[in-house]
Amino acid sequence: MIKNKLYFFGYGNMAEAIYLRIDKSSYENIFLIEKDNDRRAYIDKKKYSKTQILKNINNIKFNNSDIVILSVKPKQIKLICKEINSLILEKRDIPIIISIAAGITTSTIKNHITQNNLSNLQNHLNIYRAMPNLCAINGDGITGLYGKSKDEKKLNSSSIVSKIFNSVGEILWVKKESDLNIVTAISGSGPAYIFYIMDVMINSAKELGLNEGDAKKLVTKTVVGSGKMGESIQNLAEQISKVSSKGGTTEAAISLFNKKNLNLILNQAIKVAHSKSEEISQD
Numbered sequence: 001m002i003k004n005k006l007y008f009f010g011y012g013n014m015a016e017a018i019y020l021r022i023d024k025s026s027y028e029n030i031f032l033i034e035k036d037n038d039r040r041a042y043i044d045k046k047k048y049s050k051t052q053i054l055k056n057i058n059n060i061k062f063n064n065s066d067i068v069i070l071s072v073k074p075k076q077i078k079l080i081c082k083e084i085n086s087l088i089l090e091k092r093d094i095p096i097i098i099s100i101a102a103g104i105t106t107s108t109i110k111n112h113i114t115q116n117n118l119s120n121l122q123n124h125l126n127i128y129r130a131m132p133n134l135c136a137i138n139g140d141g142i143t144g145l146y147g148k149s150k151d152e153k154k155l156n157s158s159s160i161v162s163k164i165f166n167s168v169g170e171i172l173w174v175k176k177e178s179d180l181n182i183v184t185a186i187s188g189s190g191p192a193y194i195f196y197i198m199d200v201m202i203n204s205a206k207e208l209g210l211n212e213g214d215a216k217k218l219v220t221k222t223v224v225g226s227g228k229m230g231e232s233i234q235n236l237a238e239q240i241s242k243v244s245s246k247g248g249t250t251e252a253a254i255s256l257f258n259k260k261n262l263n264l265i266l267n268q269a270i271k272v273a274h275s276k277s278e279e280i281s282q283d
């Protein structure tokens, strides 16, 4: 079996989350290309096996079975694509490219990579996008995936992409690239929404007299437990009514949520995040 080489361009928090959990035995070699000196020193200390840490792309030679993960900030993608462009001379030098940069479309990446000299290779690029979330760090993430390859049968690229992101949690392939804006507004930004609610609950518990540690324990266990239960509950609204006994505590809180239109506020916030994601994708 031919083993692929795997390249991370940029080794920040998300690249590290993925690197630490992937099955290293699937790759012939792994390259971490990181320009920040302190970050490279940090990786060096870990003494990872089968892994080379590089400052730049000098001496890299791609081939078709290689996989490149673009894991820099969105504004740094253009420069990385320019660097990748300089490594591609012909069709057989084109790796499978997976970008995790929020809001940068596959066509933008294609255009950046094939600028100047490579327009004839536009149709041969295999570009995928992944939108993981913060929970990937603990292996509990959900990643939205988009992309297709003309050489799917030969390269098996979609399963390679699936396998990488399955190592940090669940995956969800979307049919339209624009659906990644929904993924961004729901699961990409979602951990921050939940942290926001957790923070309000912890502060309320403290105001009512609990210490910080006890408040945090009650809230985190409630969120984790509810999330687990929520997976198998078919109708959440029905479940809420079931647990809100007439004249009881839950009913009192939920009816205040409804009176103050909390549902509308959350719905609008998610739509604002979605519009923002669309706007960034058009820049």
Ligand SMILES: NC(=O)c1ccc[n+]([C@@H]2O[C@H](COP(=O)([O-])OP(=O)(O)OC[C@H]3O[C@@H](n4cnc5c(N)ncnc54)[C@H](OP(=O)(O)O)[C@@H]3O)[C@@H](O)[C@H]2O)c1
Pocket: 009, 010, 011, 012, 013, 014, 015, 033, 034, 035, 036, 039, 055, 071, 072, 073, 074, 076, 079, 080, 100, 101, 102, 131, 132, 133, 134, 188
């Ligand atoms: N964190 C999340 O929850 C999350 C979720 C979904 C998607 N993403 C996406 O993941 C991407 C990475 O996010 P992150 O938080 O991991 O970013 P990050 O911590 O900034 O990591 C990127 C690293 O790449 C380095 N770098 C920049 N340009 C480079 C180049 N030309 N060659 C080599 N290394 C280079 C950066 O160095 P400098 O600091 O010196 O620039 C930095 O150390 C972003 O595009 C983001 O949209 C993140």
